Amino acid sequence: MTKIAFIGLGNMGLPMAANLVRAGHDVSGFDFSAAALQRAWEAGIAGAESGASAAKGAEVVLTMLPMGKHLIEAYTGDNGLLAAANPKTLFIDCSTVDIESAHVAHEAAAKAGMLSVDAPVSGGVGGATAGTLTFMVGALDDAFNAAKPVLAAMGKKIVHCGDAGAGQAAKICNNMILGVSMIAVSEAFVLGEKLGLSHRALFDVASNSSGQCWSLTSYCPVPGPVATSPANNSFKPGFAAALMLKDLKLSQAAAENAGATTALGLHATRIFDAFVAAGGADKDFSGVIEFLRAAHGGSRP
Numbered sequence: 001m002t003k004i005a006f007i008g009l010g011n012m013g014l015p016m017a018a019n020l021v022r023a024g025h026d027v028s029g030f031d032f033s034a035a036a037l038q039r040a041w042e043a044g045i046a047g048a049e050s051g052a053s054a055a056k057g058a059e060v061v062l063t064m065l066p067m068g069k070h071l072i073e074a075y076t077g078d079n080g081l082l083a084a085a086n087p088k089t090l091f092i093d094c095s096t097v098d099i100e101s102a103h104v105a106h107e108a109a110a111k112a113g114m115l116s117v118d119a120p121v122s123g124g125v126g127g128a129t130a131g132t133l134t135f136m137v138g139a140l141d142d143a144f145n146a147a148k149p150v151l152a153a154m155g156k157k158i159v160h161c162g163d164a165g166a167g168q169a170a171k172i173c174n175n176m177i178l179g180v181s182m183i184a185v186s187e188a189f190v191l192g193e194k195l196g197l198s199h200r201a202l203f204d205v206a207s208n209s210s211g212q213c214w215s216l217t218s219y220c221p222v223p224g225p226v227a228t229s230p231a232n233n234s235f236k237p238g239f240a241a242a243l244m245l246k247d248l249k250l251s252q253a254a255a256e257n258a259g260a261t262t263a264l265g266l267h268a269t270r271i272f273d274a275f276v277a278a279g280g281a282d283k284d285f286s287g288v289i290e291f292l293r294a295a296h297g298g299s300r301p
């Protein structure tokens, strides 16, 4: 049994913390939101008064926060986690943040004498609930080895991507593929509709042909072919378009810093930006198909 402080009990953090409790760990959770703390309490997670009080005496401090600025503030702000924890505590950040913030967090942790890991996830709320997340880890070997058993209680696949920040790099690249491929699949269905193809016919062909990809076969943007996809549920997230836009913007910032050409990534960012501005922020990102369908005949994105 490991004593774990879990900071950020939102859509992802709550089910992840619940899986740590189920695995027999001693979890103390904190979130700014009283509603999130209440849900955590109902799920059997002990609530702490602050992040710092959860971190005091913990062997592992795990964060699942919205963005880089929240991570840096939680680590180093007033009553911060790094100052509260004992030296040599393992800090695991599972949030998706920009690579620069990940480096700043690692450096602050090292300065405070901690082990640290960036370990963003893929698999969404469904994967967090089922304990089947994929973790992409950036860390030195000793921190990675220490984090592995904790991550194993929340996921099924743990990939050591490299040193500090490498997990965030992998996450950003993966989600750029996802954003681009969801638009490609959506465009194909919209074109198929215009050409008189049924959704079923296009799905049956493409899912058995070279157009096959996760956006088609696991998360199909039209209702019917994949029973669990948000298209069957009025595009309730799932993975909100606002978060996809955030990840695409992170990919473009990283591409600019690194001098990489990501023309489709840039175009996908613009399309999701327009979808979000048109009211799609809280819809599942596969709802971009409705935006593309509506754009036909009007101004093309």
Ligand code: NAD
Residues within 6 Å of the ligand: 007, 008, 009, 010, 011, 012, 013, 030, 031, 032, 033, 036, 051, 064, 065, 066, 067, 070, 073, 074, 094, 095, 096, 097, 121, 122, 123, 124, 125, 238, 239, 240, 243
């Ligand atoms: P969320 O907004 O539901 O939860 C974040 C929580 O963090 C909120 O409850 C907020 O109150 C809390 N918080 C912020 N700062 C805090 C602080 N200093 N101390 C304590 N609590 C604090 O977001 P989410 O959907 O759970 O996503 C969390 C992270 O996981 C994001 O970085 C997101 O990009 C990533 N992610 C999300 C999904 C998904 O499908 N939702 C999938 C993969 C990765």
